[in-house]
Amino acid sequence: MGAGLSGMRTVPLSAESRNELSALFPPERRHLDPSGCWPYASDNSRREAPPDAVVFPTALKEIVALVRWANKHRVPLTPRGLGSNTTGASVPVAGGVVVSLERLARIVSFHPADRLLVAEAGVPNRRIQDVARGAGLLWPPDPTSAAYATVGGNLATHASGPHAARYGASRRYVLGLTAVSGAGTVVRTGARTEKNSVGYDLTDLLVGSEGTLAIIVEATLALVPRPAGRTSLRACYKGVREAVAAVLRLRALTHGPAVCELLDGAALGLVAPDLAPPVPAGAGALLLVDVEEDPRLLEAVTRLHEEALGGEGLLDLRRAHDEPERETLWAARRALSPALRRLASGKVNEDVAVPASRLPELIGHLEDLAARTGLRIVSFGHVANGNLHVNILHDADDADDRGRAAEAASVLFARVLDLGGTLSGEHGVGLAKAPYLPWQIDAETRGVMASVKAVFDPAGILNPGKVLGVPAAPRPA
Numbered sequence: 001m002g003a004g005l006s007g008m009r010t011v012p013l014s015a016e017s018r019n020e021l022s023a024l025f026p027p028e029r030r031h032l033d034p035s036g037c038w039p040y041a042s043d044n045s046r047r048e049a050p051p052d053a054v055v056f057p058t059a060l061k062e063i064v065a066l067v068r069w070a071n072k073h074r075v076p077l078t079p080r081g082l083g084s085n086t087t088g089a090s091v092p093v094a095g096g097v098v099v100s101l102e103r104l105a106r107i108v109s110f111h112p113a114d115r116l117l118v119a120e121a122g123v124p125n126r127r128i129q130d131v132a133r134g135a136g137l138l139w140p141p142d143p144t145s146a147a148y149a150t151v152g153g154n155l156a157t158h159a160s161g162p163h164a165a166r167y168g169a170s171r172r173y174v175l176g177l178t179a180v181s182g183a184g185t186v187v188r189t190g191a192r193t194e195k196n197s198v199g200y201d202l203t204d205l206l207v208g209s210e211g212t213l214a215i216i217v218e219a220t221l222a223l224v225p226r227p228a229g230r231t232s233l234r235a236c237y238k239g240v241r242e243a244v245a246a247v248l249r250l251r252a253l254t255h256g257p258a259v260c261e262l263l264d265g266a267a268l269g270l271v272a273p274d275l276a277p278p279v280p281a282g283a284g285a286l287l288l289v290d291v292e293e294d295p296r297l298l299e300a301v302t303r304l305h306e307e308a309l310g311g312e313g314l315l316d317l318r319r320a321h322d323e324p325e326r327e328t329l330w331a332a333r334r335a336l337s338p339a340l341r342r343l344a345s346g347k348v349n350e351d352v353a354v355p356a357s358r359l360p361e362l363i364g365h366l367e368d369l370a371a372r373t374g375l376r377i378v379s380f381g382h383v384a385n386g387n388l389h390v391n392i393l394h395d396a397d398d399a400d401d402r403g404r405a406a407e408a409a410s411v412l413f414a415r416v417l418d419l420g421g422t423l424s425g426e427h428g429v430g431l432a433k434a435p436y437l438p439w440q441i442d443a444e445t446r447g448v449m450a451s452v453k454a455v456f457d458p459a460g461i462l463n464p465g466k467v468l469g470v471p472a473a474p475r476p477a
């Protein structure tokens, strides 16, 4: 049973609570019938548990009233953006009400001179990027899912994306939040300034809290200047160790890569036959690097990148000279997800991260794991931050195979933690990693987290069963 689930109702809503809920939301902004609720039972994790109701607030005061109603009737609330997370974080496992923020989706104000934008939680990331681009600006968190992930979901998961190579993850690009705690209190955090030394930093606390402490209603986002010059480089190496050595050289540049993605040998093998220009025979890893700079610096900085990419094991280095060429170089990365889907009916997809210098050891562990289990393991990802997406492929209809894949994931987690790494670089904990969180965060520290949870959400109504309070999985030797 998850944190805050104790005493929580998982039975259908009473007639009285349904009537009260109906009075809070007009019919076109609520579902109380199973068929309307069903699409909100699952997320991209493919786990599912139907809610009793779904509501679509469009104003702060509606969320306050909803949270007070939920406390009165002890009904779980599961905040939801667009359900693109991979960990089951927005699956309503305890029933209750899904709070879909998708219609709270206005850009409140945009201040290019101050490089900030105020947005409601349900604005899709892609819209933020489009508005910012118009003024030569960029919001650095750019998950590959930008078109179907919200600002609220991005902040709740502390998401990032390819541009994290240069800019890091979302926490650095939010100046303040308006949120409603699980107690129904309106919490206004931060300031509209880039520097702010007043009070406890509740913004940082709420970012990454996965809807377990408060419902994010509005965010003040910090933007950065968007470099007008861009080029892409594609480097093929003999093996993944040589590619990782090049990544460490790139990390030493003062004007380092904006984006740096790795495909290991297995990933490259999947897409190589379709690539143009072709990948040289014997290539066992590929790096895709974007250089983004002021056009006056672009050539010099690109050359520094080419130098860093050179070195032992480099088989081929290409530079895109225009956008169509750039698209061609990036085709490898884009082809990967569909190719993986064709290859196996099941995949355990983890987004572990290790300190960059430990990447070679992580690669060694992955090779051992594949050899020992006989499972196909395909890895790629935002490698400049030590973050790898490890895909453990298996037959989803074969219970033995599924068991072996789950066992392999738990060995992977143990090795990653031995290397000083983290279970998740960007996807968060949700349901899927909750049993492993105690491996990374000790009991005393979890106790402090539980106390924080009790302050924000005393009745435990917000997103029960996620992140904290789940019994630890047995840890392999």
Ligand SMILES: Cc1cc2nc3c(=O)[nH]c(=O)nc-3n(C[C@H](O)[C@H](O)[C@H](O)COP(=O)(O)OP(=O)(O)OC[C@H]3O[C@@H](n4cnc5c(N)ncnc54)[C@H](O)[C@@H]3O)c2cc1C
Pocket: 043, 044, 078, 079, 080, 081, 082, 083, 084, 085, 086, 089, 090, 101, 121, 122, 142, 143, 144, 145, 148, 149, 150, 151, 152, 153, 154, 155, 156, 157, 158, 159, 160, 161, 162, 210, 211, 212, 214, 215, 216, 217, 426, 427, 463
């Ligand atoms: C193809 C694909 C590519 C992806 N690429 C990336 C990537 O590059 N980088 C990356 O980091 N992630 C990536 N993701 C994962 C996912 O898109 C992110 O986790 C995203 O931030 C989730 O946003 P969402 O709006 O869909 O939130 P949801 O999935 O609906 O919710 C995620 C979590 O946030 C909580 N939440 C949502 N909105 C609020 C709110 N307003 N207040 C409080 N809590 C809230 C939910 O309760 C849940 O715990 C990818 C997913 C897919 C399917």
